[in-house]
Amino acid sequence: MDILPILSTLKRHKTAAGLIVLQIALTCAIVCNALFLISERIDRISEPSGLAEDELIVMQVSGMTRVDNDGPQTQSDLQALRQIPGVKQVSIANQIPYGQQSSYSGVRLRPGDNENANLTAANYLAGENFLETSGLRLTEGRDFLPSEFVEMSRLEGANPPQVPAIIINREMARRLFPNGSALGQGLYVFSDEPHRIVGVVDRLVAPNPGSGEESSANTMILPLRPGYRSGSYLLRVDPAQREAALKAAAEKLLHNSPGMKRLVREQKLLSDQRDAYYRQDRSMIQLLAGVCVGLLVVTAFGIVGLASFWVQQRTRMIGTRRALGATRGQILRYFQTENLLLSTVGIVIGMVGAYGISLLLMRYYELPRLPALYLPIGALVLWTLGQIAVFGPARRAAALPPVVALRGG
């Protein structure tokens, strides 16, 4: 196919051709970045928590009367929850991923008040069986020993207890000890006596993952047992029975405190809590996808509109070419090649634009640079779109019988 005659025709329609190119360029630039934003969000919402989400129930209770020593009541609650059919294991922790609370502490590698914190990490203060209940996987070391657990309320007392052991996640271990094993090392969080690292879990997210803060990648678990007033119960259940177990557990907690009125503040499946946490991101994904589709549709209509106009304007030219022996296929290919040319110019400009937008996004929204992979994806999408859009008008042009075309000009 000879490109020169196409070019010389386009030269006579500089404005219209320019507009199509501009539209394709804008669409390409925006769609590339939007697709990247979508994939970023998808990565964020699909980040696993490290917990057995489908098997977990989170519950929180509150008393209508203040109790100062909630330890015995908490133990009785845990005992009662464990007996519910379908419940495999029960624990309590000060915070749960995707929940309302988030608590962080500075972590030091040396004792002393005047040391700068080495990093900040989410502190999970948890009772017995936390690892087993939540489904966390140890890659190194061991779980806490029964003798290592201390009541969390004693942290506020006059003689704060020693917390000999700590378990951290792999990410935090990597950051603190890049050159060796974290096991056996001492960390200083709650006192000037070290908490020795006894285990490293493969993965455990912070209560508010994906917030973009560096601290949210570091998590640690301390054997500090919260009471029901300051912690949430975590129940590992048979996924098939989880709805029933949820109902039974709420009922049990409400009535497991003779003589004291209570209410169950939270009763959720962890998977529901996770969905709610990422709702905003999901609606942003939908919106971005909607805009992409909208842009592509508008651009396609623009191409259809202008191509139809050109076909009509060039009826005489088409007729002449047909009369001189050009086949329908050649006419069809003429318009397709023309569109390919315009699209290519638009895409090249669009890629520069995509890069420019990406720079702005990096600056104002602290997003990573647009990976080069999105440019060929954008190009492919727009080439395809252009070919589909131009096909209708081009086929109509090819269908014109030579005589009509000559007369109609």
Add this chain to the structure above:
Amino acid sequence: MLTYYFELGLRSFRRHRGLTLLMLLSIAMGVAACMTTLTVFHVLSGDPIPGKSDRLFNVQLDAEPMRDYQPGGEPTLQLTRFDAEALLREKRGVKQVIMTGANIAVDPAGSGDASQSPFFSRARYATADFFTMFEAPFRYGNGWSAADDTAEARVAVISEELNERLFGGIDSRGKTLRLRDKDLTIVGVLRAWRPAPHYFDLTLGAYAKAADVYLPLATSYALRLGASGSMSCWGSSSTDQRSLNAPCAWLQYWVQLDTPQQQRDYRTYLTQYSDQQRQAGRFERPSNPKLWSVMDWLSVRKVVPSDIRLQVWLAFGFLLVCLTNTVGLLLAKCLRRSGEIGVRRALGAPRREIFLQFLVEAGSLGLAGGLLGLVLTCIGLWVVRMNPAPYAQLAQLDWQMLATTLLLSLLASLLAGLLPAWRACQITPALQLKSQ
């Protein structure tokens, strides 16, 4: 003449139904996308207390120890109880308030309605100036007095919503409100009130609803009712984190300062206070107090979600593509009518008139697109309100935004019409007539 052009425009629209529909949809979609996102942005970045936002100030003091100090860093978001009480005692502003948010169990049975089970309510513990400072509107009664604060009075103000739920909306002053197992007497009922953003306490979420229960902060200490919200502690605290000397910042402090002189004086006062505290050994860091007015506070705290800003940009990008599209289609349509233009020009119409004719055509297209865009905007906002985000229900179209929609649409289409109209009036009559 304009009406004639309008008629001509209509006729040409009718002749090219498909093309016209495409342009109409294109403008309407672009405008609707912009207006939907702009309305949300407008609502979320609005002034929550218009007449007074430049006279209310949030106070920050740097009470943390030198450990982890970075020069130029931000002081803690909130104040320690010690500092907040000291500033309140010295009363250097026109009005001042200490407060914190809380979640508290309300017992309807104890409040006279045995049929309901206990439920959790958002509460705010504050000092007496809260209601006048933030212009909380009352349906019945008033807030409490400074004397009630010192006396740890068992009084409460409740929202209209809670009053409806507990007492069926009657004037409930004098009735008992049982929080957990403590009884308080209701002294006031608020009217529906939802400052957006929730500027005086951003730690609960910038678009949180206002609280349902208000009571004196001192009373909450006396009754040992727990507070909630963000708290930042330093050092090894071996006492209750909410006690007077605990090294924890968790209270919001706002002050009303009516004149620039008062504002300058207050800044000086805060610096002096910080210096004194450092001399006394309580503060370690260089004095770095902050005093932000409402709108500055909102912008420093980056209250409008960055997603919303991104959406506005995206929508304008979309509008730009829609406009380019409209320009292209308008151009095609008007070049098709070269013959008609040639005749008009040959009959003596000056270029200006041709230009005007096509601009009127583009303008009427814009108005129609704007009306359609308005409908789409309403649908768009309805979709936004279905969103579970806390700010979603705030997304309502007001007159201002309605007018902006029509204006934007008219402007956009006139802009789109400029190039085709200019091209149209460039057409030389002789050439067109000959080619007929």
